[in-house]
Structures are given as C-alpha cells and as structure tokens.
Amino acid sequence: MGIQTSLDALHTADRLIDAMRLADDLAFEAGRTGGVRTIRILAAAIASDDQLTAIAATHALAEVIDEQVDGILSALLSSERGFLREHAASALGSRLPRPDTVGRLIGLVSGGGFGGMVAQRTLEQWSPQVPDLVAVGLEGALLGVREPAARYRLVETLGLVRGRVATRPLLAIAADAAEEERVRVAAVAALGQRRGHRSIAGVVEQLAVGDGFLAQAARMALVDLAAGSDQNGRPDDGRDDEPRERETGGLTVAQLFLHADIDAGLTQAGSGDNGGIATLLVRLGDELVTGDTVDRVLTLSRGSVAGALDSVAAIAGSDTGHLYGRIPLLSDPVPSAEAWPLRVAARRGIRRILRASGGVDMLHLRMADVGSLAAADVARELDIPVVFTVAPDPHAVIQSLDLAGSLTRWNFGDLDEREHFWFRSRLVQELAADAAHTVLFPRPNLETDMRELVGIDVTAHPERHTIVPEGIDLEVVDRAVAEARSHAAGDAPSAALVELRGLVEALPEERRGLPLIVSVGRFHRVKGMATIVFAWASSDLKDRANLLLIGGNLDQPSPDEREQLGLMDLVVASADRAAAGLLLPGHQPNDTVARWVAAARFGLPGLSAAQGVYVCGSLKEEFGIALLEAMGSGLLVVAPNGGGPATYVRDGDTGFLTRTWDAALLHDAMLSALDAAAREDSDERADRSRATVEDSFTIQAMARSLSEVYGDVHDDEVVLHDWSLATR
Known part of the structure; x- marks a missing residue:
C-alpha cells in the first residue's frame, strides 16, 4: 500500500474505530518500508493536531529499524502532550535499550x-x-x-x-x-x-x-x-516445594475482578466499581460448584494484606467449594481507570493465590483492565490456560462517543489519557489471541460487530468461540416479587420494604402516589446516571414519576461518583432532591435492591403507585444483569439499542430500546414506557418479561454452558500436554 497511502487512509477514516484498526496497517507498512522518508512522514504525523493519527504514527514509528527512531521516541518522553509521552513509553518496549x-x-x-x-x-x-x-x-x-x-x-x-x-x-x-x-x-x-x-x-x-x-x-x-x-x-525450576496434589477429580476455575470488594453477601454492590460483575461472579461461582465438572471456584478481588494471608490459608486448605481470594494492592481503593499503576502488586497477589491453591485448571478473564493484564502474565508463567470473555469494550464506548460528537480525532489523545482507549483496545485483542477459548455475549450483529469494532473474525475458527448469555438467580427475584406483591395486597412490609417506605415518606405530600422510575448501577459516566436525571428532571417526566437511583458510595464518593453527583446537582440541587422527587439512597445489598425493584412494579400502599418502570442509561451495556433482574420482576424496561439488551428486550413489548446517550431520545423512551405501563390491566406482559429470563438467562443456564466450555478446554489441554511429552 505504501506508507503515505496507509497514513492517508487512517487520516480520512469516517469512524474513529476504523482509524484505530487502520493503525495496524500503518505499523505494518512502516516496518516493511522503513527508510528516511518513512521516518520523516511519520514524524510529521506525530507533530500534527490530529491526535489519533499522532498516536498511530508513534506506534508505527517503533516498527522502523533505525537508530534515528530511538532518538525521536526518546524525545517524545519529554513531550508537552501527555498522551504522546504515554504512547512513546509503551512503544519503546519493542526497541533496544538506550x-x-x-x-x-x-x-x-x-x-x-x-x-x-x-x-x-x-x-x-x-x-x-x-x-x-x-x-x-x-x-x-x-x-x-x-x-x-x-x-x-x-x-x-x-x-x-x-x-x-x-x-x-x-x-x-x-x-x-x-x-x-x-x-x-x-x-x-x-x-x-x-x-x-x-x-x-x-x-x-x-x-x-x-x-x-x-x-x-x-x-x-x-x-x-x-x-x-x-x-x-x-x-x-530448582525448588523442592511443588504445589500439593489435589484430592478431587473436578476442575478448579479462577475468576477475578480486582476493582471490587466481593463477598458472598454482596454487601458492597453498587459502590464504586462494585457493579453487576461482582453480583455475577458470586452467583456464578456458587452455581458452578453444584455441577459435575467444577469442584472449586476461586473468586479473586481486592483486599487487605491481613485478608490476603487469611485467604491463602483458606484456599490452601480446601479442594472444593466457592472460595474468595484477596489480592492486596498495597494502596487505597481507586477507580478502575486509575488502577493501572497497581499492576505489580496485582500480579504478585494473583500468583500467590494461584500457587496456594495447589493447582488451577483454568483462569477466566472478563475485561481489559489491570487485573486481566496482571493475571495474563501469571497465567503464562504458571502455564494456566485462559478463557477470555470478549466484548467490544472500550470499542462500543468509542463508537457511542464518536456518534455523539464528544470524541473526535482532534481530542482523542486528551481523552485517551484518562480512559486509555488505545491500550485497552489492544489488550482485548492480545487477550483474545492468546486465550485457549473465548466466550462471547449475544449481540444482534455479533459477527459484524466483532469484526468491525474489535477486529476479530469469529468465523475463522468457530471452535474457539462459544456464545454464553449472562444469567441471574431467579429465586432471589421471585422472593422479592412475592414480598412486594404481598405488601401491595395489604400485608406488613418486609425489612427491606420498610427502608424503601422510609425513603418515599421523606418526599413532599404532593409527590406521594406517583410511580417510581428506578435504575440500579454504579455512578459512572458509562452508566449514564446523570443523563437519566437530566432526561427526567428537565421535562414533564418529573411530574409523572419519582426517580430512584440505587448505587454509589455517597459517604465517600470516588472521583467518578463525584463527577456524576456533580452533574446531577446541576440539574437538581442536592438540597432540592426531595422536593423534586429524586431519591439517592446510595448502594444497597443485592437482596435489598431486588425487593426495591419489585416494589416499583407493585407500588407501596399510601406512598407509591404501581406500574413503575426500569431505566438503563448506559452508553453501552454488554449484557445487563440489573436489566435482566428488572425484567424478571416483571417491570417494563428502557435499554440501550445495542449490545446484549437488544437481543432480549422486545422493543415496544417488554421494553423500549433507544440511543441512551441522547438525553432527548432517552426521555422519549422513558415517557413511552410510563405510558405503556399505565395502560396495562393484567400480568400478561410481565409474565412474558419473566419468561424471557427464565427461558434463556438464568445463572443455572450460564453455569451449565460455561462448565461445558471449561471441560472442553481442560480436555484439549490434556491432549496437548500428552502430545508435548510424546514429542520430547
């Protein structure tokens, strides 16, 4: 193609995600052609105002074998543009030391x-x-x-x-x-x-x-x-203290999410980065060990040094069950976007747990974060096969921000300094390429999205990919529905519903009797909580319903939480929340959340009307645990028109799909959902919503599918090991 032609193609690409993919072609051409002209062209591109092209040119330059390149990249480490310093530091990893x-x-x-x-x-x-x-x-x-x-x-x-x-x-x-x-x-x-x-x-x-x-x-x-x-x-290799032999025949599977304090009771759900993934890992681990394939699940999350020592002892002493390993990051908790400097501590902590376990058969990674970066290193060191759940993240976020006009090639580097889009996108590709098997979420256009957004052709080796929907524990949801229905019929409220009644009682008299619009999740810009508040408060929706947002650590908010709360305060001042009908109770235990969501459907006698709705305002939602729980409760939902939700929300029936990053469109969908819910005079639609979950999206179904994946990967690894021994 030629270096100039390749650079022109990248510079004129219509979509940012396409330009990022074309960066690979630019790097290939740079390495193929080399020479003074290639260096000059790339150096000019690095100096341009097109920040995306400048980043791509920096990485392409690192492919050119020339001493002059080392000097240019070294000089970039002192650039006034912070994003160029970061990318030069990364690109130099493939060069010789100077x-x-x-x-x-x-x-x-x-x-x-x-x-x-x-x-x-x-x-x-x-x-x-x-x-x-x-x-x-x-x-x-x-x-x-x-x-x-x-x-x-x-x-x-x-x-x-x-x-x-x-x-x-x-x-x-x-x-x-x-x-x-x-x-x-x-x-x-x-x-x-x-x-x-x-x-x-x-x-x-x-x-x-x-x-x-x-x-x-x-x-x-x-x-x-x-x-x-x-x-x-x-x-x-010279040690004499090999890991102990496990006595059970079933598999041990490790899974991790370091940006949460994961406990069996899910007491921190919704605080900081303790989102749906924390709930999923707890429920999934519990279910996996009830089957015939997996005997032990190790769920790894952050914790104190003392907690790490205790968990090492507990894991070393048990061959079965769902166990929790603590990874001491030797730092105060920080948001996931700021946790990259904790890589070394994370790697050592993960390795400590896996060594103590006496043997892990596979490691399941789920996202492009510092935990997966560190764990992938450990997996290579200890020769543990990796199963990786591939999702277009951050690719889908980049696409949404691009369509909204808030992310352009001219400010890409500035936002990349905060969100690390480039590094995370490349990490997804590397993890997927190295994985023994990849797991995919259902999407309306799965093959196209994976090829165009992520750059992975899932049709090339279909045997290496399995589509596995996420699932929820319907027993928890059904208990919540039974309690909410019973209270709506006149029975005394449960303890969780007493708490909710106390929240609603704090509203002005004139706001009692309105239904609830409810949303559950982290207070993070990707989750769109502030957008929901804006769509509700700046329109007639505020007169139709009260808004209940469950999540966030309001006592000690993280930077992301402070940002969302600040944006909400611009629309509804904190002192005016009750008068406006905005309820922010902070994060709650998962079982409590389930009861509050169910109460939005049935109402609270004397306080809230029935026929509330659930809203997910996420910029992207790979699948949506909270959405599934709301549907299992029988609520009408508003969801992103893409990703996982678009595969299970029937638009105009069980919910309304929209471009959630557009506040005007989100408002229209919320209004449509409220109107549709108000017209319902039977449980027929609610039953269809629950049936959708029961048929395809239970935690039991998910565990069965993953157990098959784990079993197949283990069998393949045994064959590979035997072949390796035979060829020595």
Whole structure:
C-alpha cells in the first residue's frame, strides 16, 4: 500500500474505530518500508493536531529499524502532550535499550499514573538485557526523590530488575527505619520474590514481628519466599516445594475482578466499581460448584494484606467449594481507570493465590483492565490456560462517543489519557489471541460487530468461540416479587420494604402516589446516571414519576461518583432532591435492591403507585444483569439499542430500546414506557418479561454452558500436554 497511502487512509477514516484498526496497517507498512522518508512522514504525523493519527504514527514509528527512531521516541518522553509521552513509553518496549531513554523512563515512573505504569513495563522488559543500567539509574533517581509515593514507585520498579544488583539496595531500604513505611513495604514485597540470597529471609523475618502494615507485608513476603519463586515472581525450576496434589477429580476455575470488594453477601454492590460483575461472579461461582465438572471456584478481588494471608490459608486448605481470594494492592481503593499503576502488586497477589491453591485448571478473564493484564502474565508463567470473555469494550464506548460528537480525532489523545482507549483496545485483542477459548455475549450483529469494532473474525475458527448469555438467580427475584406483591395486597412490609417506605415518606405530600422510575448501577459516566436525571428532571417526566437511583458510595464518593453527583446537582440541587422527587439512597445489598425493584412494579400502599418502570442509561451495556433482574420482576424496561439488551428486550413489548446517550431520545423512551405501563390491566406482559429470563438467562443456564466450555478446554489441554511429552 505504501506508507503515505496507509497514513492517508487512517487520516480520512469516517469512524474513529476504523482509524484505530487502520493503525495496524500503518505499523505494518512502516516496518516493511522503513527508510528516511518513512521516518520523516511519520514524524510529521506525530507533530500534527490530529491526535489519533499522532498516536498511530508513534506506534508505527517503533516498527522502523533505525537508530534515528530511538532518538525521536526518546524525545517524545519529554513531550508537552501527555498522551504522546504515554504512547512513546509503551512503544519503546519493542526497541533496544538506550542509556538516555532509561533516565527519561525512570522520570515517568517517578511521576506515576498510567504513563508511569507503561514506562515501568518497558523498563521491566529491558532489565534482563541491561540490569545494571536500569538498577543504577533507579538508585540514582532515589537519591534525588523524597516524595514517598514517588519513592514507592521507584523501589517497586527496582524490585523488577533481575540479578543481585538490585538485591543490596532493596535490603538496605527494607531495613532503614528512617525510610517512610510504604517505601519499605515496596522493598519488602520485592524481596519476597527473591530466593538464594542468605540475607533476605533473616531481614524479612525480623520485620515480620509486630502488627503494623510493614510487619503484615513482611509476613506476606515470607509466604512468597516459602512458595518458591525467582526474583521476578516466576517459578523457580530448582525448588523442592511443588504445589500439593489435589484430592478431587473436578476442575478448579479462577475468576477475578480486582476493582471490587466481593463477598458472598454482596454487601458492597453498587459502590464504586462494585457493579453487576461482582453480583455475577458470586452467583456464578456458587452455581458452578453444584455441577459435575467444577469442584472449586476461586473468586479473586481486592483486599487487605491481613485478608490476603487469611485467604491463602483458606484456599490452601480446601479442594472444593466457592472460595474468595484477596489480592492486596498495597494502596487505597481507586477507580478502575486509575488502577493501572497497581499492576505489580496485582500480579504478585494473583500468583500467590494461584500457587496456594495447589493447582488451577483454568483462569477466566472478563475485561481489559489491570487485573486481566496482571493475571495474563501469571497465567503464562504458571502455564494456566485462559478463557477470555470478549466484548467490544472500550470499542462500543468509542463508537457511542464518536456518534455523539464528544470524541473526535482532534481530542482523542486528551481523552485517551484518562480512559486509555488505545491500550485497552489492544489488550482485548492480545487477550483474545492468546486465550485457549473465548466466550462471547449475544449481540444482534455479533459477527459484524466483532469484526468491525474489535477486529476479530469469529468465523475463522468457530471452535474457539462459544456464545454464553449472562444469567441471574431467579429465586432471589421471585422472593422479592412475592414480598412486594404481598405488601401491595395489604400485608406488613418486609425489612427491606420498610427502608424503601422510609425513603418515599421523606418526599413532599404532593409527590406521594406517583410511580417510581428506578435504575440500579454504579455512578459512572458509562452508566449514564446523570443523563437519566437530566432526561427526567428537565421535562414533564418529573411530574409523572419519582426517580430512584440505587448505587454509589455517597459517604465517600470516588472521583467518578463525584463527577456524576456533580452533574446531577446541576440539574437538581442536592438540597432540592426531595422536593423534586429524586431519591439517592446510595448502594444497597443485592437482596435489598431486588425487593426495591419489585416494589416499583407493585407500588407501596399510601406512598407509591404501581406500574413503575426500569431505566438503563448506559452508553453501552454488554449484557445487563440489573436489566435482566428488572425484567424478571416483571417491570417494563428502557435499554440501550445495542449490545446484549437488544437481543432480549422486545422493543415496544417488554421494553423500549433507544440511543441512551441522547438525553432527548432517552426521555422519549422513558415517557413511552410510563405510558405503556399505565395502560396495562393484567400480568400478561410481565409474565412474558419473566419468561424471557427464565427461558434463556438464568445463572443455572450460564453455569451449565460455561462448565461445558471449561471441560472442553481442560480436555484439549490434556491432549496437548500428552502430545508435548510424546514429542520430547
């Protein structure tokens, strides 16, 4: 095609998602042609105002074998444009190390954030070739950096350098009582990954005495040292402490979501990033272990160091059941978009749990986040096959923002600094390509969407892909419906309904008797909670119904939650919420949510009318657990016209599909749903909604389908292993 022709095609692509895919062609042409002219053309593109093209040109330039390229990419690490610094740091990972570049990468690590993470990855990739150069550079940087968080990052990176050159300074930092505690924790955590140095165990054992954070981290490091690993956390081929043999014949499957505090009672559902995925993993794990294929499920989520130590012991001592493993991220909880710098701690924590388990047969990953990035590394190290659920995320979000006009090629880099669209899109492709099997959600145009949005042709090797709808626990929903129906008929309310009655009683007298519009989910811009408020409050909908939004940590909101609450306050001031009919109770336990959603259908005697509706305002919804629960309750729903919901919501019958990112269209769909619900005089439509869920979208059906996938993958791995032994 030629470098200029390829660049022109990318620059003139109508859709951003197409331009991102064309970046692969540009990189191929750059590597194929090379030469001074290619370098000049790409350098000019990097300097242009077209931010998307500048990013693509940066990665394409890294494919050109020329010393001049190293100088250009190294200079970009000091660019005034933050997104170019990040992408240059990532692109340099495929290049040979340069002394001047090492120093600039260390500067990015010290600065932190996503750019610091990608710079750290590149330094980790370079360290086997030039361990002394990287270690000396980091030690030098530590001499001039006093800020504890920056020192933590530098020490953590030093811990990734192979060889004894990094052991001496790590021991000194760990033992230095004048050093800030968190920095010492970084050194101790790194020492836990190193064997063969006689000073390490003694220092760590001394630090493990006591109850403070450092002592807990030291005890965790002792667990790692006992497990057996080399200095980068990989299995030590010389160890004599192989994982114990499991006594059961069924499979062990690990699944994870690090951005949540997942517990069996789902007490944190809806807070921060504790969304539908947390609910799904709990219900699914419980159901999987009731079948014949899977004996044990390990659900991994974030937790404290003490919780991690307890979970290691519990998992090591049990061969059956649904168990919860805690991954200590050595940091306060942060939103998923800001969690990338926790990669190293996540990787070590995941590996610790998987080693303690005595053997994991497969690892199921579900999204392009730091947890999957770290877990994929561990899976390669421990030779564990991966099942990956592929979804067009962030691709569908990019497409929606592109159509809405809020994301363009001229501001792509600026938004990419916050959302990391480019990195996450590439991570999806890499995880899918490396997976032993991929799981897909149903979509109206699945093959087309996967090819055009994600760049994956699912028809090429259909045996490697299985469509598995998500599912819900209808027993929970049915109990909630029975309670709500009973109360509507005059019986005393359950404890959960007493709480809801208390919320509605706080509304003005004139707003009592209106039905409820309800939505459940995280307070995150992708979930569109502020858009729902705008569509409701700025129209006649406010006179027709009260609005109940269940979710968010209102006491200690995350940055994403604060953003959504701020946008809501622009429409309805916080002091005026009750007068306007806006109810924000924050996140609630899953069982409570189910009862409140059911009450929207049947009403609360003397307080709320029956025939409320459910609204999902998400920019994209890959499947929609909360939507399915609402349909199982018999509510009419409003849902995104795309993704999973479009496969199970019958437009104009069981719900209304719309472009949820458009507030005007969302308003129209909400109004249509309220009108349709008000006209209903029987349970026929509600029964159809529930039947849709019962027929295809139960957690039991999902568990059966995944058990078959897991069994097939395990059988294939056994055949592959036997073939490998036979060919030695």
